């Protein structure tokens with residue numbers, strides 16, 4: 001028994017060693033930058049990062065891409081990010097839920113008033129471009145149907161499949177408002193990731209998609225933008241939103257960012273988006289080149305890596321330090337989640353084995369938690385726990401619980417009753433029966449549960465990037481946003497390798513921990 | 522050392538109409554072996570487990586060495602009673618030495634004393650300590666496992682040993698060998714032993730006293746001779762005839 005305990009302690013220490021403390025919140029001299037999960041936002045996020053670093057001398061923590069407008073807004077309200085780029089129209093309609101008005105200045109004013117008055121946020125000068133929503137279809141199709149405006153599309157829409165982002169389906173300044181204003185009804189609506197809609201349209205998988213005026217791919221894919229003839233969509237000017245506390249503490253950051261006010265035209269933004277989406281440039285390169293051209297940042301060092309990523313392996317090698325950091329974070333959040341789940345699940349499984357009449361109901365409840373789609377569970381965590389590692393670990397903990405509780409319970413229940421009778425008949429106390437007979441014999445089954453939990457969690461933890469917890473999901477979602485398979489793979493491959501390695505390692509641990517049943521001969 | 526066992530009007534009931542041992546009274550003198558015999562499901566195992574309180578009686582009294590043990594510390598009681606079950610009931614994750622020394626470890630003996638006693642007991646049950654000490658139960662034959670089970674029961678030198686069909690799963694040759702060893706141990710150690718079997722010749726060979734049970738009730742308690750010469754009822758006569766004459770090993774095992 002002492003041997004088993006020693007082994008357990010040893011495993012505990014090992015896991016603890018592998019999981020250094022989760023990094024604390026923003027500290028003095030540091031700024032945490034958020035952005036949503038599409039190319040333009042990532043470019044704007046990189047711009048804010050460069051301005052913070054070079055213009056204000058701050059240490060920058062990038063927490064992007066985050067999984068959407070609401071997650072960004074929740075995060076900044078909770079102080080988990082300090083700044084992110086929003087759009088005037090989105091803030092007005094989707095966040096503040098105010099009536100939609102077409103006037104640029106009016107929209108900006110009501111957003112500024114509400115953000116500054118109610119939320120302790122400061123709204124800096126808006127950029128020039130207007131990334132308004134549009135509906136697009138292929139130029140060929142538009143010509144064939146002679147459709148130029150949204151009103152023209154209404155009679156054809158009943159036979160059409162609209163592919164658009166999840167946000168567009170929900171937002172008052174998206175499909176619901178569009179339907180009210182134009183009375184337009186589509187045959188079917190399919191929600192897609194923002195990175196995928198144009199491609200689906202170009203390949204004829206959908207008939208119409210929502211578009212962004214500044215999206216470079218509109219030109220690249222030869223798409224027709226439909227005129228919003230009833231002036232339904234509000235203006236969407238990019239708007240740096242900063243926590244007021246940060247503006248006070250770092251006036252230089254404000255100065256640096258305000259120099260961007262009124263800059264970046266529709267055409268400039270479109271070119272930058274295109275350069276990242278299809279031009280093989282990174283968001284950081286594009287952001288720096290633009291800022292440098294306006295004298296707002298140092299020029300990239302001549303001759304420095306112009307990483308038009310030649311091959312996948314070269315790309316991975318280029319970012320080895322970044323990827324290693326993400327891998328460490330990934331291990332950390334899954335490790336802590338599985339460790340916590342073991343600390344809770346093991347005693348709970350033991351309790352259930354003592355009160356088996358409680359087992360079906362309890363296991364069912366835990367099972368229901370398991371059936372909540374992982375993305376939804378992570379989403380639920382945001383209003384409760386904010387963004388970052390804590391809500392991610394909590395959600396992963398809930399996922400890890402079921403295999404551990406269930407295997408502990410079935411492992412203990414599976415111990416031969418004759419052996420239990422023998423143990424009691426020899427005069428073991430209940431505690432001795434548990435520690436000397438039941439747990440050692442159930443250990444392989446329990447460890448198999450821990451192993452299942454860990455492997456599932458390493459996969460699920462990629463989603464945690466969407467709520468700002470970082471990890472290997474970060475490049476995956478950035479890659480989806482930028483439609484860059486290399487970027488996606490640079491997260492997916494290490495995540496898969498990590499899962500395989502964890503599986504092998506835990507399988508060995510399982511063997512090492514399994515009680516010996518044969519002598520060494 | 523050995524102690525007398527006394528059951529007085531012991532009843533075990535699992536609810537109305539589910540009485541599995543009814544008003545059982547008996548005295549087993551110190552140092553004697555009682556064999557409990559009867560058909561499958563008649564309450565033999567239950568009676569045995571009533572003695573080490575793996576099963577608590579619904580009513581009745583139990584005295585060991587004249588002392589009421591139903592109100593005392595159940596863990597201490599069990600540690601003073603050896604317990605052997607079919608196949609030995611050995612823990613697969615413990616070596617032979619660990620299995621045998623278990624009760625002593627529970628009693629917090631010095632490790633050297635445990636080791637010495639383990640070797641002594643392995644020799645007593647005819648297993649070479651050097652060869653078998655470090656083996657695991659999976660590495661033993663059925664008969665060897667059973668010997669280890671007996672050694673384990675004797676570890677703390679208990680005054681009483683309970684055995685539930687210990688030889689039930691063995692082939693006839695091994696079984697007869699172990700029976701003979703049992704007789705030798707019984708003579709050497711002089712323990713009070715309760716031995717459950719469904720094999721009538723085994724009961725007659727090993728028992729000083731025989732308890733024949735049927736449907737939870739005592740049919741007859743007496744020496745083998747008394748059962749043969751003075752059967753208490755036609756049930757006893759029929760039982761003895763059915764088993765000795767027609768089919769001495771025909772009863773299905775009832776583990």
Ligand SMILES: Nc1ncnc2c1ncn2[C@@H]1O[C@H](COP(=O)(O)OP(=O)(O)O)[C@@H](O)[C@H]1O
Nearest residue numbers: 535539541560561562563564565566567568775
């Ligand atoms: N926990 C229990 N609940 C109800 N009935 C039981 C329980 N345990 C044993 N019995 C019944 O008690 C009777 C005697 O069982 P047992 O003493 O094991 O018989 P055997 O003589 O074969 O050893 C059997 O009919 C069995 O079904």
Ligand SMILES: [Mg+2]
Nearest residue numbers: 565566775776
């Ligand atoms: Mg029985």
